[in-house]
Amino acid sequence: xxxxxxxxxxxxxxxGFDRVAxxxxxxxxxxxxxxxLSESGVEIFDAAGLIVAPGFIDLHVxxxxxxxxxxxxxxxxxxxxxxxxxxxxxAMPNTKxxxxxxxxxxxxxxxxxxxxxxxxxxxGAITRGSMGEELAEIAxxxxxxxxxxxDDGRPVMNSQVMRHAMEYARDHNLVVVDHCQDTCxxxxxxxxxxxxxxxxxxxxxxxAAEDNHVSRDVIxxxxxxxxxxxAHISTGGAVxxxxxxxxxxxxxxxxxxxxxxALTDESVLGFDTNTKMNPPLRSEADRLVLIEAVRDGAxxxxxxxxxxxxxxxxxxxxxxxxxxxxxxxxxxxxxxxxLHHQSGIALTRIVEMLTIGPARAFxxxxxxxAAGAIADVTIFDADREWTVDARRFKSKSRNTxxxxxxxxxxxxxxxxxxxxxxxxx
Amino acid sequence: MxxxxxxxxxxxxxxxxxxxxxLDTAESFKEVSRRSIKKVPTLRGKTIINFFFExxxxxxxxxxxxxxxxxADAINISxxxxxxxxxxxxxxTARNLEAMAPDxxxxxxxxxxxxxxxxxxxxxxxxxxxxxxxxxxxxALLDAFxxxxxxxxxxxxxxxxxxDIMHSRVARSNTHLLTKMGAHLRxxxxxxxxxxxxxxxxxxxxxxxxxxxRIEDAISGSDVVMMLRIQRERxxxxxxxSLKEYSIQYGLTAKRLELAASDAIVMHPGPVNRGxxxxxxxxxxxxxxxxxxxxxxxxxxxxxxxxxxxGKTEAHSD
Amino acid sequence: xxxxxxxxIMDAAGINRALSRLASQIVERNVGTNDLILIGIRRRGxxxxxxxxDRIEQFEGARPPLGQLxxxxxxxxxSTVGPSPVVNRTxxxxxxxxxxxxxIDDVLYTGRTVRAALDQIVDFGRPSRxxxxxxxxxxxxxxxxxxxxxxxLVQTTEIEIVKVMLADxxxxxxxxxxxxx
Numbered sequence: 001x002x003x004x005x006x007x008x009x010x011x012x013x014x015x016g017f018d019r020v021a022x023x024x025x026x027x028x029x030x031x032x033x034x035x036x037l038s039e040s041g042v043e044i045f046d047a048a049g050l051i052v053a054p055g056f057i058d059l060h061v062x063x064x065x066x067x068x069x070x071x072x073x074x075x076x077x078x079x080x081x082x083x084x085x086x087x088x089x090x091a092m093p094n095t096k097x098x099x100x101x102x103x104x105x106x107x108x109x110x111x112x113x114x115x116x117x118x119x120x121x122x123x124g125a126i127t128r129g130s131m132g133e134e135l136a137e138i139a140x141x142x143x144x145x146x147x148x149x150x151d152d153g154r155p156v157m158n159s160q161v162m163r164h165a166m167e168y169a170r171d172h173n174l175v176v177v178d179h180c181q182d183t184c185x186x187x188x189x190x191x192x193x194x195x196x197x198x199x200x201x202x203x204x205x206x207x208a209a210e211d212n213h214v215s216r217d218v219i220x221x222x223x224x225x226x227x228x229x230x231a232h233i234s235t236g237g238a239v240x241x242x243x244x245x246x247x248x249x250x251x252x253x254x255x256x257x258x259x260x261x262a263l264t265d266e267s268v269l270g271f272d273t274n275t276k277m278n279p280p281l282r283s284e285a286d287r288l289v290l291i292e293a294v295r296d297g298a299x300x301x302x303x304x305x306x307x308x309x310x311x312x313x314x315x316x317x318x319x320x321x322x323x324x325x326x327x328x329x330x331x332x333x334x335x336x337x338x339l340h341h342q343s344g345i346a347l348t349r350i351v352e353m354l355t356i357g358p359a360r361a362f363x364x365x366x367x368x369x370a371a372g373a374i375a376d377v378t379i380f381d382a383d384r385e386w387t388v389d390a391r392r393f394k395s396k397s398r399n400t401x402x403x404x405x406x407x408x409x410x411x412x413x414x415x416x417x418x419x420x421x422x423x424x425x
Numbered sequence: 426m427x428x429x430x431x432x433x434x435x436x437x438x439x440x441x442x443x444x445x446x447x448l449d450t451a452e453s454f455k456e457v458s459r460r461s462i463k464k465v466p467t468l469r470g471k472t473i474i475n476f477f478f479e480x481x482x483x484x485x486x487x488x489x490x491x492x493x494x495x496x497a498d499a500i501n502i503s504x505x506x507x508x509x510x511x512x513x514x515x516x517x518t519a520r521n522l523e524a525m526a527p528d529x530x531x532x533x534x535x536x537x538x539x540x541x542x543x544x545x546x547x548x549x550x551x552x553x554x555x556x557x558x559x560x561x562x563x564x565a566l567l568d569a570f571x572x573x574x575x576x577x578x579x580x581x582x583x584x585x586x587x588x589d590i591m592h593s594r595v596a597r598s599n600t601h602l603l604t605k606m607g608a609h610l611r612x613x614x615x616x617x618x619x620x621x622x623x624x625x626x627x628x629x630x631x632x633x634x635x636x637x638x639r640i641e642d643a644i645s646g647s648d649v650v651m652m653l654r655i656q657r658e659r660x661x662x663x664x665x666x667s668l669k670e671y672s673i674q675y676g677l678t679a680k681r682l683e684l685a686a687s688d689a690i691v692m693h694p695g696p697v698n699r700g701x702x703x704x705x706x707x708x709x710x711x712x713x714x715x716x717x718x719x720x721x722x723x724x725x726x727x728x729x730x731x732x733x734x735x736g737k738t739e740a741h742s743d
Numbered sequence: 744x745x746x747x748x749x750x751x752i753m754d755a756a757g758i759n760r761a762l763s764r765l766a767s768q769i770v771e772r773n774v775g776t777n778d779l780i781l782i783g784i785r786r787r788g789x790x791x792x793x794x795x796x797d798r799i800e801q802f803e804g805a806r807p808p809l810g811q812l813x814x815x816x817x818x819x820x821x822s823t824v825g826p827s828p829v830v831n832r833t834x835x836x837x838x839x840x841x842x843x844x845x846x847i848d849d850v851l852y853t854g855r856t857v858r859a860a861l862d863q864i865v866d867f868g869r870p871s872r873x874x875x876x877x878x879x880x881x882x883x884x885x886x887x888x889x890x891x892x893x894x895x896l897v898q899t900t901e902i903e904i905v906k907v908m909l910a911d912x913x914x915x916x917x918x919x920x921x922x923x924x
Contacts, residue, residue, distance in 0.1 A: 198620040199437075201537040201558030201594060206621075271538030315514040317536035319557075428827050446829075453813065453830040462866040465816040495816075731830070736821015 067096025
């Protein structure tokens, strides 16, 4: 089984390769990259005018299975992923039950195998039930296939528990992913604390809640030597702390979501509950810091924090509606529009943030098109304009803040291990 | 200047002309309330629902009287947010209300934005009767009416707003309205109860907004002193230590009132906590317009109901 | 909307003469000014009521009390579109109970304005009698209402509009018939 992707601009930030070339895939691996490759008996994909990149990796998605299959399943989430160009997704453990033991981990992996779409990497819980008290069976989950641990959505507030989690995770070479939020400081908050929360009378969440928690994790990373990954970083202060930690040689990485790069708390003015997520949309000043941190490398990865909710759950009062928005199928369009077309950030850098950046952060054996690599490939048109229509999403949920947006940049085709899993109509 | 909105959701969206048109209309309705037969047939056959998710005798009664003086049928629905069954969405709520074919719905809700969310789903006029700590437009309008009635103007007045600004929709709506109308506002209260960047919530206006460190700085030289109600439950969230300390540090006493202009007026949206945010001596003094505010509330709400639920016209033809 | 002037019914002098005649008829029928209240219907009924009061004062040496009615709140012809109507002040300075009221308006047409005014007056009390004085009666009544005092009776078609122009509000002082173009 051979596939020849012809005439595309191949961008592989890991190897520094960036020019128009052909890509030959054989038995699920990259066989050859070069000019005017020709081979008999191969399937040809004409990529002229398109970008050919390693398959995108999303470090942060919520697949809702087991437990809330009406919002999303592993299969529907994987289908949304490949439609958005993501060949690998990391599934957060806040399912029902919580993925805090090997049987849930294996269940998710089995469901992903059945779907045969994206690679699904489960993230195990740090603590039992994500209650923040006792450690979950971390080593067993790793053996079952978990690639990181996190109590995403329920930050571990007890610093001693977090210290032990980091020490233990280090023994088992797992990255600790933290949703950084001092939940005492942010208690009751539903949006960013600032001019707009004051204007709207909605309870705010101070940037201090995130900054405080990030600084604790950086200090604990130094104390324990553990690898720490800051999920969905959203404040200028937190970015600065990560930058300093990296400068001191600590193993601290971080990710940013497309919505934090594209939107600010001003969007809450219309009380649309699809502007409600955690961490909340921040100020314009924070947004600009995030964009610069993408440009200069302080941020390692773009992750969607894809968080499906049913329309009935979102159609509530602003303070009763759940946090979270979906993002797999809009991520590429949003980041290309905001980072590349509006802010002039090079395509190579953006591809890096979607591929080898996240692969390195979690230690995943993917994210490059070097000869011999696993042939996860995403082909996209960086200039193609399209309008977001949530009704056409593959995801089971529709809770996007980008409905009706005109975006520039769209996935043309997605291949997982050389197999075509998505092609645009 | 004609008023041409489907809903009254907040003061922030209104122009100075629109505010004036409501205040002027209310003058005519104040006259109606002085007649021996305090009723006009204007909204005969119209249905007005007072949909209150929070206990509020004062505002609900004021809207009810206003509706009845306009000959509308006023129906009160009380609901507590806790009793709204889980799974009932705002769309369900909206459909249930629409099924009663109301011409206007006054809604009071503890969550900011609910009137705005419902206004997008419902054809009837939506009047915000107070949404969380966001806006309470009719209260600000009746306060402005009361100030204008007593002082003859709003432009150029010094107005102090004192107390729990953070949780106060009255403070926000008054801040928008009074600065739009050219008043100079000074805000004071415990720092814990003044929300971040409060001085930035108003857009360019003829007035001004200053947050003061001391209550005395805010009151000093003021033409209007507006006191806000302090809720007991704020103590448990560590906003301030005790009601006793609050009243000593931030309460309006006759002595503190001496700092204001000699003809200063004192206002309070009610209900008053005597001896806490305001002393009995001040409430009962000639400076206090607390009861005028209640009387004027009916006139303002008649004007708002008339403008939103009343008939429309292209011009006065005969 | 463009209007075409079709004909002039009264000039300033004509209006003056009509008002003098209305004033003397009112005094004659009411046997003086005791218990009399003149109430103008806004807008143009108000200056007309003042001018009639001026003339009554000249004849009798006593000026009857003046009131003004804004009938907006009593109208039956408000539609569901367009801007909200502007409500103006209603001011009845004395108790109407037991008094003789003369309602004054510029043009009597369908009778609906007068119906609204009557409804409003009874909300203020129980007058002993209510009469109606108009500068122009143009016919086409839709309600059983007749004027007691008429300045001028004018034949019109339904598409015509009778415009009373008074120096108080308008650039000229005259009564004309216009038609929509």
